[in-house]
Amino acid sequence: MQIRNNGYTLKNCRFIVNYDKILENVNIVIQNGYIKNVGREVEGDEVDCSEYIAIPGLVNAHTHTPMIILRGYYDDAELTEWLKKIWEFEKVFKLNEMNIASELAIMEMLSKGTTAFIDMYFNPEGVKEIAEKYGIRAYAGYTFLNSLFEPHEIDKKQRQLKTSELFKPIVNVHSIYSTSIETLKLAKQIAEETDTWIHIHVSETRSEIYEIKKKYGKFPVELLNELGIVKNAQLVHLGWIANWELRYVNQATHCPTSNMKLATAGFFPFKELMENGVNITIGTDGAASNNSLDMFREMKNAVLLQRHSYWDVGVKAFHAFRAATENGYKLINLKGGRIEEGYIADIVLLKKDKLYPLRKDRILSNIVYYTVGEYVGKVIVNGRIVYDEKVEREFDKRRRELLKLLDEIIS
Amino acid sequence: MQIRNNGYTLKNCRFIVNYDKILENVNIVIQNGYIKNVGREVEGDEVDCSEYIAIPGLVNAHTHTPMIILRGYYDDAELTEWLKKIWEFEKVFKLNEMNIASELAIMEMLSKGTTAFIDMYFNPEGVKEIAEKYGIRAYAGYTFLNSLFEPHEIDKKQRQLKTSELFKPIVNVHSIYSTSIETLKLAKQIAEETDTWIHIHVSETRSEIYEIKKKYGKFPVELLNELGIVKNAQLVHLGWIANWELRYVNQATHCPTSNMKLATAGFFPFKELMENGVNITIGTDGAASNNSLDMFREMKNAVLLQRHSYWDVGVKAFHAFRAATENGYKLINLKGGRIEEGYIADIVLLKKDKLYPLRKDRILSNIVYYTVGEYVGKVIVNGRIVYDEKVEREFDKRRRELLKLLDEIIS
Incomplete structure (x- = not known):
């Protein structure tokens, strides 16, 4: 090269x-x-x-690189059903296999103009090595997901990750509903101690809001705020965030294609988040739910979904472009974009x-x-x-x- | 070649x-x-x-080939405002210029897998010649749009169009709101006499529904039905069709990207139309409102918009693929797809x-x-x-x- x-x-x-x-x-x-x-x-x-x-360069603010192996797999289903099938596969997905898939995804993203990406999966050491080989910026970490991995095992492995020129560890938490309050607190602690942020799926579906409210008496973002997590977190999806939760958010990532394809409905409140000074970024999500990793297509779909949802043209081309460039670099805390x-x-x-x-x-x-x-x-x-x-x-x-x-x- | x-x-x-x-x-x-x-x-x-x-082969069931010249022009505006700007340009758009733009669009569509397209513009003779040169199937006609052209002038020119191996004349009517009852009746007559169908934008925006109801006391599809037009018409957009109008429809074309980009909101009722046995097709619309002429992207966006609107995954990949292939050929009445x-x-x-x-x-x-x-x-x-x-x-x-x-x- x-x-x-x-x-x-x-x-x-x-x-x-x-x-x-x-x-x-x-x-x-x-x-x-x-x-x-x-x-x-x-x-x-x-x-x-x-x-x-x-x-x-374009920043893909949310993806799951190894899931390229699942592109086109069982993808005419809704999120809950789809996730069940995906998790079945992930239970037997081996580390070296993940790395093969990540390498394919990294080549694909780089060739389509992505210069940095934020990855949520279970092979950050592999991602680091591959990213360094190809010369792309990668932000990855082990992911807290209690049904698949013991939280203290994740904690231990996460602390061994080292920053390099192109790689920085982040603390991945799959979601509130797939972890526990204890795990969330642990994630917060690691993020603080290792000077990084928490990257988490939040308020993606109606059933998630219902479940969290029933279990904890709070809405998802509200709960994260009470735990002191939200200010240092990158909240992904937010299709069903309540308007009174908006004030807590610092970093929000929109994955329009994935949300539409998984029929999560809802509505990432792009304009209101902007008005609240939130740093909005865009992600393709994984190839299993998009199924493309093309940030150009994602910028377009971000505008399309917002226009359709607001019934007006308030979200314009430059907003999507800023989200994918300058805002992306703000998220990863580099003077770029x-x-x-x-x-x-x-x-x-x-x-x-x-x-x-x-x-x-x-x-x-x-x-x-x-x-x-x-x-x-x-x-x-x-x-x-x-x-x-x-x-x-x-x-x-x-x-x-x-x-x-x-x-x-x-x- | x-x-x-x-x-x-x-x-x-x-x-x-x-x-x-x-x-x-x-x-x-x-x-x-x-x-x-x-x-x-x-x-x-x-x-x-x-x-x-x-x-x-993919059938692009609705486009305006010469509008490739307007790709990226004034395109962060809503439909009514946007259309005003577009019509200003179109008043000075010369025939030979239209043909240059159509040739570019035809090359672009062909190279991206479109084998037949339905064109609404003012240069069908040029489109015919270009289509024959490149070997793509074209369905085009002069367009009734009363503020730009005298209806009887369109009538006269339309009747001179001849069918060939790859070309067939269709009767283009821009819309109910841009023509008159008299023009609609004239269009019906030509369609019947020249053995073809009417291709028309219908129920695209809320304001259109309001305007037509106010002027004629009827909803747009309802009005077309009373005029005896709807059974022989290809209705494009239908974002705001009422559920009780569905039963009148035979041919419906979905342009998801254009609808979303122009913030027309609404909701092409894909599932209800299917249940009513309507032949659903997909179109990119013109490059000024999409701005791509890629039917692959359009198939995806059709599924995405439908899933987002219905809050479920009822519209699946094969539905979009069928709409773009088999249904497209049904529309043009050829044993293809x-x-x-x-x-x-x-x-x-x-x-x-x-x-x-x-x-x-x-x-x-x-x-x-x-x-x-x-x-x-x-x-x-x-x-x-x-x-x-x-x-x-x-x-x-x-x-x-x-x-x-x-x-x-x-x-």
Whole structure:
């Protein structure tokens, strides 16, 4: 894989697209993993980018990489029934098998413009190793899910995870309904002691709200707030959050496709969360519930679902783009998600000829409403070109090897 | 362009996928535009299809091809406001410009697996010529829209349209609210006299229902029924159809992405229409409101919107696939939409390696929920291979020429 850490220049990018600022025919100078200059300057090697549109890297804020093995499996069912089938499979899913699936998912995400992802599963050591091999940013941890794993076993393993250049451990809690108050408290403690956040599915279905209210006398987000967890948590789904719970939320992740496909109904309150200053991000969820890991499709679906739900066009293309870029980097606490001096050089280059009509006043719209991951030409993470045509050929070869192994696992 | 009209064989297709029947590793013998055999037989030239999945061609049941020129234009607005801006542009949109845009749209649709489309615009002669050049099936006509064109002018031009191998005239009526009772009656008369159907936007928004009720004392579908139009009409959108109007409908087309993007809210009653025996089809709508013309994305969004609206998973992958294939061919009154002996040879070959994990029990799911138009390898219409890698290179060249012209028109 091509690695460039010295200064170099993405020369003459046809467009540079931030959610609030679009530039035409300018250069990006990259040095030591950062954007040193955006403008006319040239430094070091030159990469001709006149055929490309540069956008910030996309952050897939919620996924389950190994579940690519379950893509298309039993997926015409509702969440509760579906989850039962999925958990049956997961009981016999071995660690090395998870890693094979994660590697496939990571190649797929990277090739479609994802530069960082947040993963909830049971193989974070594997994910770390694979992410470092491919040069993508990964945030993962062991997942508290009491029916599958003993919480203290998770606790112990979680504390052994180490941060690296591209990897950071997070504390994954599957949900309130699949753990216990004790486990939630334990998760809080680890998150504080290891300086990270809790990543949890919350208020996804009506039955979850009902169950939690019946058991604890509280709504899910309300309960997390009382436990002192919510301020340091990334709440995923929130389709059924009550309006009076909104004020507790800091970080919210929207997975529109998964919610629609699993018929959870509900309504992630995008506008109200924005008004409350919440940092909204977007995730594809796992390939078993989406079934795509394409963040371009997810940005579009986020706008579509919101428009359909509010009966108005208040949520616009730039909101989805900001959620997938700048907000994504805010969540992972890195100065990224913008192509500007001083920001981390996580950049996606789109093939300009695909996005026609190609005009400054339409480019953002065409990225959100038209583009698919297949229009990605190159991907840069931390200043390194980690994906391009040449890498794609390597991916192709490796994919065939992995799919052979995957097929053996499934059959 | 490669044209094969003698008998030939798609040899050893990895899968053949009909909505209700999936075969593995079989041949398709094609002769004189028809499927002569599906099985072990071999005849004439052989095309190795072991790397491909064969599916019936997709019918885009509602689009406006020239509107590709407006992709990304003013598209964060609601329908009424958006339509005003669009009509402003359309008043100065010249015929030769429309044809340039239609040619781009037709190349785009064909390359993404659409084998037939139903077009509502003002350049059917151009569409006919382009469709014949590219080998795609087109159904188009002049459009009744009283603020833009005199109805009798449309009437006169419409009657001059001639059916050909791949083209058939249809009677386009923009909507009830943009025409008059007189125009609707005229449209009915032409449709009857020229043996075709009426293609019309109906019950798309709340304000439309309100307006029509106020003006005519009837709901839109109810009104069309009283005019004797509805039985021979393809009703597009139906987001706000009343339940007691359902019984009048014969042909209904769902454009989920456009409805969501334009925040029309409402709810195309997929299940109730099915229960009433209505032939449901799927359309992308124009590139200005979608903004993609990819029928794979549209099939997925149809399921997603329905699941979100019904709060259940009653609408499944196969329903969307049937709507886009078999039902599409029923609408255009051809024996197509299935890969079976005696059916028309309109076939799309998908690159099998893209649809992983590749398994018989998951293939339909992966087509509807994961595939994008970019996974199409070859397209066959009426027995001719009209799209493959070689054709794509020609498309690419032609696209550059057309985009240059398009850019000049826009600027």
